[in-house]
Amino acid sequence: MNYKQIEAVIFDLDGTLIDSMWVWNKIDIDFLAKRNIEVPADLDKDIEGMSFTDTAQYFKERFKLDMSIEEIKTEWSQMAWEFYTKKIELKKGVRAFLEILKERNIKMGIATSNNVQLVEAILESQGIKPYFIQVRTSCEVGRGKPFPDIYLKVAEDLGVEPDNCLVFEDIPNGVRAGKNAGMITWGIRDRQDDSVWEEVKEISDDQVEDYFEAIEKLGVDLSNKL
Secondary structure: OOHHHOOEEEEOOEOOOEOOHHHHHHHHHHHHHOOOOOOOOOHHHHHOOOOHHHHHHHHHHHOOOOOOHHHHHHHHHHHHHHHHHHHOOEOOOHHHHHHHHHHOOOEEEEEEOOOHHHHHHHHHHHOOHHHOOEEEEHHHHOOOOOOOHHHHHHHHHHOOOHHHEEEEEOOHHHHHHHHHOOOEEEEEOOOOOHHHHHHHHHHOOEEEOOHHHHHHHHHHHHHHHO
16 A cells, blocks of 8 residues: 555544543443443443444433433543543654654644543643644534544545545544545554454554554655655
8 A cells, every 4th residue: 555645644532642441441430330330241332433422322321311411421521531631641652653744744633532621631731732733523523433524524624635644543433434534544552352453453454553663664655755
C-alpha cells in the first residue's frame, strides 16, 4: 500500500491516544454497583463504538434507570473527571509521533465517542491540544461507529479526501468506521481481550503495538513530506 498519499492522520481517543479504557470499565462497574446491578458479560460488545449519548440511552433502557439521559451522562462525566485531568496517561510513543507528523505538515484530527468536556480536559492536561486542527465527537454527527459519519466529518474539517487519511483505532467497530469512510485504517494494541485484538488485526489494513512502531513503519514515507 502506498503511504505517500497520507495527508492527514485521524485518531480515536480512548484506548488509542490515551490509556483510558480501564477507567470506563471501572465506571461501568461502580455506576451499576451503586444500583445493585452486576455488569453483564456482553456489555462491552453491545456498546462498542456507541456515542456518549447513545450509550446513556442504552443504559437507561437496558437497566431500566429512573434517570434522564443527561443525568446519566453528567454522573459519568463527574466520575471520570479526576481521571481525565490527573491520572490518565498518553499511550506509548504518542508525543513523539505527533511531533513527527507536525514537522512533516501532516494534518491531525480526533474522532471520538467520548464527551467533549472530557476530551478537552485530557488534551489540555497532557499539553497536546495544539497538535489537532479539529476534534469531533459522535454526538455531533448523530451516529456512532461503525458508521463512517464522524471520520468523514473530520476529513471534511481538515480539507482532506478520505482516501488520503490514515486512521488509528483500537476496537473493531472503530476500525470498521474508518474503513467505511474509505480511509487507510490501522489497529493499535490496547488492553483489549486477545479475541478483540485478533478481530482488529483481521479487519484493519495494518497494526502496531505502539506509536514507536508506527514511526518505524511510516517514517520513510512521511519524510517525503518535508
